[in-house]
Amino acid sequence: MAEIVNSRLTLELNGGADDNGNSIIKYKSFHNVKTDATDEDLQTAAINLGGLQELPIVSVKRVNEYDISTF
Template sequence: MALLATPIESVLVVAYQVGLTDTGAPKIRQRSIANVRSNALDQDVYDVAGALFSLQEFPVTSIRRDNRIDLVNE
């Protein structure tokens, strides 16, 4: 049987450092932005995340894109 994979949506997840813990480890927070077009180019998603989060005072530690795909067995 053939498997049909249909992209549903993408979620942009950006982690950033808000400070240090008492032991000196980085304190990380993350923000998710839903409804990213599934057909948007990875470079465009990365560039938009960089532009948006450059407006805050905290340094970005990672940018991730989570793709959600509907899988149907035909």
């Protein structure tokens, strides 16, 4: 069975618009997140971290890295 070896929390922030009116998305990533943290815990952390950002949050993503080797 695959085992989570690393987890990362990424905030996507609204950076405004470019000269053509296209959205600019900026990213802030927090590495080495506890692998046993629940999605709800990370959502709460993201909301709290969002209050410290100059730009508003557009999206929150969790990226898990798994070890799928069978050796």
